[in-house]
Amino acid sequence: MNRTIRPSETTSPTGYWDRYGSGVTEEEPPEEALKNAFGWCQYESHGPGDELLGQPATALELGFGRGNAVAALATKGINATGVDLSPVQYERAAARWGHLPGAEFACADVCDYLAGAAGQRWDAIYSIWGAAWFTDPGRLLPLVFDRLEPGGRFVFSHAPPAPGAYGPQGMYGAGFTGRAVWLYRWAYEPEDWSGILTRYGYVDVDARIRPAPEPDLLGTLIATARRPTGPPRSGHGGLAFQGDPPVGEVLQRGVGGLAGHAGGQAEQDPCGKP
Numbered sequence: 001m002n003r004t005i006r007p008s009e010t011t012s013p014t015g016y017w018d019r020y021g022s023g024v025t026e027e028e029p030p031e032e033a034l035k036n037a038f039g040w041c042q043y044e045s046h047g048p049g050d051e052l053l054g055q056p057a058t059a060l061e062l063g064f065g066r067g068n069a070v071a072a073l074a075t076k077g078i079n080a081t082g083v084d085l086s087p088v089q090y091e092r093a094a095a096r097w098g099h100l101p102g103a104e105f106a107c108a109d110v111c112d113y114l115a116g117a118a119g120q121r122w123d124a125i126y127s128i129w130g131a132a133w134f135t136d137p138g139r140l141l142p143l144v145f146d147r148l149e150p151g152g153r154f155v156f157s158h159a160p161p162a163p164g165a166y167g168p169q170g171m172y173g174a175g176f177t178g179r180a181v182w183l184y185r186w187a188y189e190p191e192d193w194s195g196i197l198t199r200y201g202y203v204d205v206d207a208r209i210r211p212a213p214e215p216d217l218l219g220t221l222i223a224t225a226r227r228p229t230g231p232p233r234s235g236h237g238g239l240a241f242q243g244d245p246p247v248g249e250v251l252q253r254g255v256g257g258l259a260g261h262a263g264g265q266a267e268q269d270p271c272g273k274p
């Protein structure tokens, strides 16, 4: 758990996230960690909380990081599961919160996990600056849709896109002097997310940038959407994805593939969350 993973030793996105996880120190006692555990914004005790999930009996977090949000939901009696790619994050979260009744952690890529969870459904699936930001929506959105109960909610948050930079944004996960490890983040304006989610069959879509505690600071993009209670209109809004990413007809900005204006950045904290 205390191992240090240096940038030059990063050979894969998993290694990148392990390194990220190794750098996150957990000093608060569990009771303190649980107090403000559930939040969508990068500012502590700011913005909406778990009410955006509705009143789920079951919830799944995509990219749980420290696992605090999963733990917080479990303490409320929700059957909360989290999936994260990073063995470092997984080991730490499972050791810290795995004893809580209703809290479960899995170590996997979200797409693999959702694809392998046939027959299983959740009332709410959510991602807090997590895997929903780092996964091609052309792959993720249909998988999430299929794993939601009818009427179930999908909620995610991430940083607003840098103006003019939409679609997949590239990062060099091992720095400019390390191995060639690429990571991508998908950034869209709220109206673009609304269009994308609607195209994939989601309803009651609300994507917006919530203001920061101070006017000059960066806000937070939060999107909420629901799987319809009835059958989908035409299977994920008529879009299918399997190695054939839909071109962003709605947006003309490239959904799914790597056709956006990718901005390469090295060694940045991809999240900036505390």
Ligand SMILES: C[S@@+](CC[C@H](N)C(=O)[O-])C[C@H]1O[C@@H](n2cnc3c(N)ncnc32)[C@H](O)[C@@H]1O
Residues within 6 Å of the ligand: 017, 018, 062, 063, 064, 065, 066, 083, 084, 085, 086, 089, 108, 109, 110, 111, 127, 128, 129, 130, 131, 134, 135, 270, 271, 273
């Ligand atoms: C920036 S952190 C956010 C963690 C946490 N949600 C929080 O708010 O602190 C992103 C997390 O998503 C995980 N992640 C990124 N891509 C993933 C993927 N494809 N599948 C599963 N987890 C992923 C990373 O391992 C990391 O723990």
